[in-house]
Structures are given as structure tokens and as C-alpha cells.
Amino acid sequence: MDITAIAKEFTKFYYEQFAGGRQNLAPLYRPHSMLTWEGKPFQGGASIVQHLTELPFEKVAHKISTFDAQPSSLDMSTLLINVTGLLRVDGDQELQFSQVFVLAKEGESFYVYVHQPGVETSLRNRLQAQ
Secondary structure: OOHHHHHHHHHHHHHHHHHHHHHHHHHEEEEEEEEEOOOEEEEEEHHHHHHHOOOOOOOOEEEEEEEEEOOOOOOOOOEEEEEEEEEOOOOOOOEEEEEEEEEEOOOOOOEEEEEEEOHHHHHHHHHOOO
């Protein structure tokens, strides 16, 4: 299993879908998947995607600087991916972001088990300033 290739493919797919229509992220999550945003937990694909689609911006572009991947279990059934970069929301100035994903193996593919964004404070401040 080529962990770097899996992380690269996942990262590319995730951010393309996020930019093109956040509702398209639903297949990546399962009923027990988790997202925590500013201390508020969301569980399950429907809840996570609803939150992501209700974020108060129209356009978002991510510029990935780095992604690091490593197994997070001895049997390689989960992978930890850390992504850093810049994002631009509705054409405003770029903000730094980081996100951590834990992917869990399901058959021959992976799904998002845990998703932790690390940009919400910068993004919240930007949105409140409008």
C-alpha cells in the first residue's frame, strides 16, 4: 500500500469537491464519521455535509503547500493525513489553513473517519469583519 499516493489522491479529490460543491463530499463520510468545528461536534455524513454546505461563503480555493501521511494503526487500517496551505474565500486575501484527516479502510478504499479543520478562527474573524 502506497500511503503517499493514497494521501495525494484523497487530498486532490477532497479539495476539488469542496470547491466544486461541498455536497459532493457526502460519499467520503459514514454514520460514525466525526467533524469538530470550533468545539462543536458533527457526527455522520449528513450532519457534516450540512454544516459544510451552510458555511457562509460561495467560493473557496485551496492551495496545498504540504500533505503528510502515515499509518495510524499497526494493521494500516487507518491513515493520518495532515494538510497545510492557503485558502481564499470569495476572492478575499489568502488565509493559512491546516486540516487533519483520519481515513479508515473499507474494503479496497478509505473513508473519512475523523476530520479536524484548523482554519476556523481565521475564517470566523474574516467573516465577522464583513
